[in-house]
Amino acid sequence: MKLKESIIKRRSIRKYEMEELTEEQLTEIKVAIKNIKPLFSDVGKFSYKIISHKEFRKTTGGLFRIDAPHYIVFASDKTDEAKLNIGYVGELAVLKLAEMNIGTVWLGGASSKEEGYEISIAFGKPKEVWRFDQTEAKRKTMTEIATDFSPEQRAVLEYVRLAPSAMNFQPWLFSCEEGNIHIYQVKAGGLIAGMKSIKEMQKIDIGIAIAHFNVVDFTFKNKELLSSKDQKYIGTISF
Secondary structure, X not given: OOHHHHHHHOOEOOOEOOOOOOHHHHHXXXXXXXXXXXXXXXXXXXXXXXXXXXXXXXXXXEOOOXXXXXXXXXXXXXXXXXXXXXXXXXXXXXXXXXXXXXXXXXXXXXXXXXXOEEEEEEEEOEOOOOOOOHHHOOOOOHHHHEEOXXXXXXXXXXXXXXXXXXXXXOOEEEEEEOOEEEEEXXXXXXXXXXXXXXXXXXXXXXXXXXXXXXXXXXXXXOOOOOOOOOEEEEEEEEO
8 A cells, every 4th residue: 555545544543453463463563663764863862662452551641541452652862853753753653554454543642650751652453444535634724734835745735734633733834935845833822832741742743744745755854944933943845
């Protein structure tokens, strides 16, 4: 299955069969994650492990816990680069799992006392149906998340637009010019502005969105463009 098809198919699955996946499937997943190159290789250190439902229940608490047979658990050095790396690598893993007909959901509300804990992804055989087409996704319109895009850029951004995010806030803005798409994190307002955990997860959300740019060959770099009061510059996509 091509990445584009996985992006359209993927949705957050919250009900799972509790039967564990086979060792062959788990090995395939581990190899796939290991082979994903992060956005930053020299900074933004993070780690991950795959654990069982029993172990997850022992070590992890918090809101919105989901019962699933397996979980990918991420820890990091807490830098912005690490959060971007986790979102990017984790979402590419999620899309690989969708290709394998394995359901997933990001667990932003979970918490753990383990050192460096960042976020988890539940996964297993889904009890819910997949998404059939992009019209089923409740997302902001293209003009709400991007400016000055060409037809070619819009075609790519349609897949990026489907990226999941905490509370479906979609905290990104894409400023387009010929050959480049500049990525900004939209700073939270309203009730979200007072929720530290959500604001921190939004850095992971940006990494998740960048993962969807893999529908084309691209490079990611930082041009050190100026941020504003409401928007923080993250980096630039060129393709």
